[in-house]
Amino acid sequence: MVDERVRLWDGVAVALVTLFADDGSVDVAGTAAHARRVVGEGVRAVLVAGSTGEADALTDGERVALVAAVREACPDVPVVAGASGAWAGPAAELVAASVAVGADAVLVAPPRRPGDLGAFFARVGAAADGRPVLAYHFPAVAGGAVPVEVLGSLPVAGLKDSSGDAERLVRVLTEWDGAVYVGSSVLTLTAGALGAAGAMLAVANVVPEDCLAAWAGDAGAQLRLGGPHVAAKSGFPHGLKRLMAQRFGTSVAARMG
Template sequence: MSGWVRWHADGPRTRIQLRVLGMTQEPVVLWRGVAVALVTLFAEDGSVDVAGTAAHAERLVAAGVRAVLVAGSTGEADALSDGERVALVSAVRRACPGVPVVAGASGAWAGPAAELTAASVAVGADAVLVAPPRRAGDLRAFFERVVAAADRRPVLAYHFPGVAGGAVPLEVLPSLPVAGLKDSTGDPERLLRLLSEWDGAVYVGSSALVSTAGMLGAAGAILAVANVAPEDCVAAWEGDAAAQLRLTAAHVAAKSEFPHGLKRLVADRFGTSVASRMG
């Protein structure tokens, strides 16, 4: 498998090129700026509100977010079936035609991660975000299998150990066949090292580091708080210190009793359901 693959569209979606050489993906930037780590909305009976979730994504794009992550840890992926995850990706893709859609595709081992990756790109995902298993063993072999299933779409590794799978160690990252990384630890030293020691696309997942990441030249941010405060997230990324400070209360509340704290914030602003399958 080799060659160049190109995506492009008018509007906020960034023109990119991804070169796939064997099982290696060169660094690629799908978008620059703030993406939302989308919540999954549920009906009171516990069923997934696919249409409501897609409509929420659409309004956040209208408010300025540049991409949408579907069925990640913020989206309660551990409580979703693969069929539900794929249905959400498909619906958000249709609702948000002008921006990249990234599908959460983590799995307990390489087999299910590869299967979910293939199913997600088949319904329109532009990229996948995959955390390594908690007992990954050979990380390169794990990500090679995911890359093979991604049909030349970018694969982003996900580092949020203890919350979403296992770790992506800094010393191992350069050997992995991935196009980028989301790091949700909120560790500023690790962010500095990522940006100075690795040439892949770096996305922060902590709303406490939005302004810092923007100033230092990270590719972007993928934020849970963008579900409720997309405008301040975008402003903070662009260097607005007051907006970064305003995000503090939402950042703290969103981490409280996750995902219930975040669901309450979103409901207070947009009138959405607070129902959850977790906790």
């Protein structure tokens, strides 16, 4: 059994996009190749089928296929599978399927109507077969909230917080001893300076070098992330995919937006 407090990595991970063909089908090979590209630039881990990956538009089978392909393409870094569900049952099923194909950890948002959060994450954790479970706080986009007050009672190894709330980040870091990852690129430098475990960033799909530099304390790099950050948030996912197409020639096709 893996200790639930194990930190799989420190530093910047990419919140991976999902690439699609013009007919709307998932480009599994292309997505995995892009993951390998940004890992080659120095990102420390890959989050597959999260919010940035248009998870709401993917079937469970597509999500599992992406995890398997990225695991094969990126054998030397942790692969985290987005595995949220509308309630504990489907979330646990997706968690189990994801770890079966090689996910090193899972990222799970609580349902919008979670009931007992401890019981929800206990069931998810049982399905994870010893892999660390990271709670996901991004109630504006994915599932329900993960209140700071209950973090200490949850059977989770870490938290991804994509709220962009600096005050909440300080509270989490001072009130809880789990691994804290930010999901908002505007807090990259701040999170690194305050001792967070890392960041899982959408903009690492297009400017991984600036993400890494900002994490290391480069204020200029943090400021340069402003443009991609705004583009990634504006008309999601099209703004981010246009930037990727300009730099890497990848497809702009999307299912959402």
